[in-house]
Each structure stands twice: as structure tokens, then as C-alpha cells.
Amino acid sequence: MKSKIRIRWPVMRLVSSGPAVFILLVAVGVSFWLGMNSHWLPFVGGSGTSDVSDSQDRIRLLEKLNGELKSEAASARRTAELQSIAVDKMKASLREKEAAVQGLARELHFYRTLYTPDDRRLVKVRTFNLQKGGAADEFAYILVLTGMPKKQQKTSGMVSMAVGGTRHGVETRLDFGQISAASSPGPLKFSLKYFQEISGNIALPEDFEPDSVHITLTLDDSSENPVSVRYDWNEVYRES
Numbered sequence: 001m002k003s004k005i006r007i008r009w010p011v012m013r014l015v016s017s018g019p020a021v022f023i024l025l026v027a028v029g030v031s032f033w034l035g036m037n038s039h040w041l042p043f044v045g046g047s048g049t050s051d052v053s054d055s056q057d058r059i060r061l062l063e064k065l066n067g068e069l070k071s072e073a074a075s076a077r078r079t080a081e082l083q084s085i086a087v088d089k090m091k092a093s094l095r096e097k098e099a100a101v102q103g104l105a106r107e108l109h110f111y112r113t114l115y116t117p118d119d120r121r122l123v124k125v126r127t128f129n130l131q132k133g134g135a136a137d138e139f140a141y142i143l144v145l146t147g148m149p150k151k152q153q154k155t156s157g158m159v160s161m162a163v164g165g166t167r168h169g170v171e172t173r174l175d176f177g178q179i180s181a182a183s184s185p186g187p188l189k190f191s192l193k194y195f196q197e198i199s200g201n202i203a204l205p206e207d208f209e210p211d212s213v214h215i216t217l218t219l220d221d222s223s224e225n226p227v228s229v230r231y232d233w234n235e236v237y238r239e240s
Helices: 010-016 018-036 047-112
Strands: 123-132 138-147 155-167 170-175 188-192 195-203 208-219 227-232
Touching (some): 123 227, 138 155
């Protein structure tokens, strides 16, 4: 009896198990691809989850720092505004004080110059000025007198005013009764402790050319000599 011998080639075995081998190869390939590209997939591996958590913490930290910086900037702006207001107030106060100091300095200078150290007269002529009056032949005058009272008492007396010049080529002197305007009748009196201003108008004839003004102060107390002052007309007259 003859026995049958079957020869099985390896190739044939592989062919017969082909589907299983193919599936195995595909699985290996997919696994290799996933391993190489896992950084694209946050759900693959543990590092992706950690990166996302760190990013969120960083964002929260930056937002917190940004908020703090905004708050500090707003506080700095408010402080700068308050400082600017305070500086403006200080400047305004300084200007007011400087103006007050200047006013006091002018007043102090005025009182210091009322008298020279060797001048002990009870009254004197401080200033005298003339300017054009309302009418063609009228002149407005301002006379300022200063005094140094004894025992805080007032000094009083009479003011005599005269204008010297030429009339028809002849030297002439007109007293106050001849030159006083209707709006400023005489006689002139004074009564003061420290100073007094006397104003009025004089009227000169059209044919009279003035060249000087003479002022005399006579105190009610005859123990004091009269105070006489002479001014050149051009020295005290102002056209405007």
C-alpha cells in the first residue's frame, strides 16, 4: 500500500493566513504613526494636558498683573491731578501775597518820604499838579498836603494860591480871588493829621500868559511861620 506524502510550502501558508497578517501590519503602522505625531493630539500622552493647564495659569496671572497696573496708573493720574490743583492754588496765593507786599511797600515808601529827617514843620506842600479843565480858560488843580501833628492833633489853616505871568507885556500876579473858577469858590482851608488832598479849578484871562504858581500855607496857630512854595508853570502843568 502506497502512502501519500504532501509537501506544504511556506509561501502557501502565508497566503492562506494573508488577512491576519495584513491586519497586523496595519495595526503596527498606525501605532507607529500615532507615536510619531502624538504632540498634535492633546489627548495622547500626559504632556499635552500639562501644557494647557500652564497656559491657563499664565493667562490668569497676566490678567491679574494687567489689572494691578491699570489700578496703579489710575491712582497715579489722580495723584498728579491733585498735585496740579494744589500747585495752581499755591501759585495763586503766592501772586496775591506778592501783590499785597508790593502794595504795603508802596504805602511804606509814601509814609517814609512824607518828611525828611530834619523837616519838623507841621504842614508842607507834598505835590501840586495842573491839567486842562472843562472850559477853554480853565485849569484843574490837585494840591496834596502832608502834616506832622503834635500830640495826635489836627493841623489846620488857610491856603493862598496865586499865578504869576505877563499881561500885555507887563509882569502880573493874580491871587486866588482873581483866578478861582465859579465851580471852586474860595477861600481854601485845610485840616489834616497826616495828609490831605485839595482839588478845584482856576480860570485865567485870555490875555494872560502864566509862568509860575505860588502856594502859601498859613496855620491857625500864628506861632508857626507860613509855608511858601513856588513852582514853574511848565513844571506842574500837564496838557493831557
